[in-house]
Amino acid sequence: MSETALSVVATSVKSPAGTSGKRRLSRFLLGLALPIGLLLLLEAASHLGLTPPHLLPAPSAVFETLIELGRSGLGTHIFASSLRVLLGFAIGAGLGLAVAISVGLSRRLEEILDPSFQALRAVPSLAWVPLLLLWLGIDETPKIVLIAIGAFFPVYLNVVSGLRNVDRKLVELGETYGLTSWGLARRILLPAALPSIFTGLRTSLSLAWMFLVAAELIAATKGLGYLLTDGRETSRPDIVIAAILLLAVLGKLSDGLLKNIEERALRWRDSFDERLERKA
Amino acid sequence: MNFPLILGLDEDTDLPEAHPANAGLHVRINAKNYGQREVLRNVDLKLRPGEIVSITGASGCGKSTLLRIVAGLERDFNGSVSLDGERLQGIDERVGFIFQEPRLLPWLNVAANVAFSDDDGKSQTAVAASPHVNKLLAEVGLRDYAAALPKQLSGGQAQRVAIARGLYRQPRVLLLDEPFSAVDAFTRIKLQELLLRLASEHGFTVLLVTHDVDEAIYLSDRVIVIGEGKVTAEIPVHAARPRERQHETASTREARNALFSALHAAHVF
Numbered sequence: 001m002s003e004t005a006l007s008v009v010a011t012s013v014k015s016p017a018g019t020s021g022k023r024r025l026s027r028f029l030l031g032l033a034l035p036i037g038l039l040l041l042l043e044a045a046s047h048l049g050l051t052p053p054h055l056l057p058a059p060s061a062v063f064e065t066l067i068e069l070g071r072s073g074l075g076t077h078i079f080a081s082s083l084r085v086l087l088g089f090a091i092g093a094g095l096g097l098a099v100a101i102s103v104g105l106s107r108r109l110e111e112i113l114d115p116s117f118q119a120l121r122a123v124p125s126l127a128w129v130p131l132l133l134l135w136l137g138i139d140e141t142p143k144i145v146l147i148a149i150g151a152f153f154p155v156y157l158n159v160v161s162g163l164r165n166v167d168r169k170l171v172e173l174g175e176t177y178g179l180t181s182w183g184l185a186r187r188i189l190l191p192a193a194l195p196s197i198f199t200g201l202r203t204s205l206s207l208a209w210m211f212l213v214a215a216e217l218i219a220a221t222k223g224l225g226y227l228l229t230d231g232r233e234t235s236r237p238d239i240v241i242a243a244i245l246l247l248a249v250l251g252k253l254s255d256g257l258l259k260n261i262e263e264r265a266l267r268w269r270d271s272f273d274e275r276l277e278r279k280a
Numbered sequence: 281m282n283f284p285l286i287l288g289l290d291e292d293t294d295l296p297e298a299h300p301a302n303a304g305l306h307v308r309i310n311a312k313n314y315g316q317r318e319v320l321r322n323v324d325l326k327l328r329p330g331e332i333v334s335i336t337g338a339s340g341c342g343k344s345t346l347l348r349i350v351a352g353l354e355r356d357f358n359g360s361v362s363l364d365g366e367r368l369q370g371i372d373e374r375v376g377f378i379f380q381e382p383r384l385l386p387w388l389n390v391a392a393n394v395a396f397s398d399d400d401g402k403s404q405t406a407v408a409a410s411p412h413v414n415k416l417l418a419e420v421g422l423r424d425y426a427a428a429l430p431k432q433l434s435g436g437q438a439q440r441v442a443i444a445r446g447l448y449r450q451p452r453v454l455l456l457d458e459p460f461s462a463v464d465a466f467t468r469i470k471l472q473e474l475l476l477r478l479a480s481e482h483g484f485t486v487l488l489v490t491h492d493v494d495e496a497i498y499l500s501d502r503v504i505v506i507g508e509g510k511v512t513a514e515i516p517v518h519a520a521r522p523r524e525r526q527h528e529t530a531s532t533r534e535a536r537n538a539l540f541s542a543l544h545a546a547h548v549f
Contacts (some may be wrong), residue, residue: 013404024447096445173383176351177397187399191387 036261062245065238069227074246080211080248084140088147088206092200095148096155100200103156104163104193114160117241122151125237126214143215150211154203161188162196195269203259205258209251224250266273288485302365304328305453305485307350308359309359312342319345320509329452332479332486336539337506338548343489346506347455350487351377352430363452371450373397376484380458382438384430385447390417391426395442412463416444419481420474436467441472447478456488460495469525472499476521493543497536505539507546515539 040060045051046058053061053256067073099117103110128149132142166189182257224243231239287497309323320342327333335343347352350361352371361368368375381488384393391408394416407413414459417423430438439459446454456475460468472495479486490496496503497517505513517535528536543549 168377169381169383170385172353173385174352175377176371176377183399188385191385194387268429268431270386 012054036139040141050104055101055237057241060242065236065247069239069242073089077222077227078246078250079223080220081225082146082217084215085205085208085212085250085254087204089151091144092148092151092208093155093204096152096200096204097159098196100156101185101190104106104160105189107180107184110160116177117153117156121157125211129214129218129256143212145221146210146215147208150207150218151204153271155197155200155209158196158203159193162193162200165196174259193264198258198266202255202258202262205254206251209247209254213247291434301440302330302362304364305344305350305487306362306365307359308361309346309349309357311359312345312357313356314347314395314466318509320349323509325358325504327453327487329426329485330483332476332481332488332499334488334490334500334542335506336490336493336503336548337498337512337546339491341506341546342509342538343506344457347377347487347489349454349455351375362478373449374452376446376454376456378442378446378456378459380462382430382442384433384438384441384489385486386430388430389426390422390428390430390441393430393441394448395447397448412448414442415446417441418446419447419478432541435463435466435503436471439471443471443478444473447482447484450482451485453485456486458489458491461491468495475499475516480521493536493539497532498525499537503535503539505542506546506549508517512540512546513542515542 007077042051042056043059046056046061049056051058057065069077099113103113103117124144128146129142132145136142136145170188170192171184174184179187203279212223215227216223217229220226222230226248227243231243233236283334305325305327307323307325307327309320311318311322312320323346325333335346337343341485342402349357349359351370352375355370363372363374380442385396388396389404389408391410391413392404395402395407395410402410403421405427414423414426417426422437422440422444425433425437426439430441433441439462443459459475460471463471474541475486476514477486486499488496488499490499500517503515503517504511515535515538518531519529519535523532
């Protein structure tokens, strides 16, 4: 029995690593099919004069604009936006994680804090903008604070619910080994809540990009949100579309980075998603 | 943590030469209530060192509560639990507990699960190289599985890991709460044999809750029937080990009949 079982363990450990390169490439190509097809269609339509160029420029025109922007300081716009997202996300998600862990581990703190946070969450985040502008002026600080507010809540909500939903049986296991409440948190509750922590972080990151655009649309002299406003004011749809494309790319890249970390940290998970992965 | 890494080294030095009158496990429960409801009363159980005792009875009769009291998980009761005459105060590493499900921590490899009670901050890879862990894994038939993750194990293998974890601290008493009820019939037989072998090699006392009459008769020296919170019957099984599954002897038949009568009298079915 043990020999056959052993080879099963060996192959199931090996196979994902062995096939992942090929799989990843084919998945990448599959995912690329739709956008490339769409671009080709748009290009053809605009050459045939089916689309009005002052509203929907050809993809090649957008590409030219991107190159032109690249020569004239696109880097500073990307850098400014990325830095804002990074700082806002780090502050918001970091605080969200800290508060959620305290609330998730202490019933008393939950009773004190959670109703207030639930009320604050109900405030549409853009409602903070006037207040932030009044309090903090129009430079970097209000933008980063707005992004931090947006990034706070998904982490907070996901981590609290993750900690609350840890399997009671695992908690009981910890009790039979006489774990202290800190030991229980460190050795059982937090690792068990790790999937929720990552879900919260990834949602927060995408909200951070959303709030970045909101912040930059209102008052900015650089950044991708500024490019959006600039393109609208100068009637340049190609600039607007170029900025949207860049937001898509940056959002996807940053999420991909986090997803990569998540996959490494949650390799132990035996989920439906992973079974699909192994079969494919 | 300081405890002997090699099994059985100072076991003998700790113990008196012969078994004194109070050797073994003594569970005395005058009353255990959940709020207004009385779940157990007048339970007086003595287990000799190395004895295997099964507890059976209807669901909700108090079996699991009894086990939780012995494990030190329930401290609010009128009575006492003593081991070799020494009263146990709550959770004690001389008492191991095995659940119905393996309850392995999915984020830890097999070795780190086995060594769960040893929180010395070693990396999982370091734990996987520990001789004590590997000896235990070999004993439960999972040599070379130290670095595997729980998701790679079958139900029976996972329960073997849970048994190894329960034995990590070399307990004197092993408590099992329907440990084999969640696995298929053949795996159950294998796990029962494993428990018997480990119990005879390590010499620990076994207190096992089960709903399976065959299991109770095959494994136990004594079967205790609990009905409505008290012990309603105590049935000894006078059969030498190793016992045979395929041939019923007069004594096992007698014990089985007595057990069925007792269960019937306790309104289990």
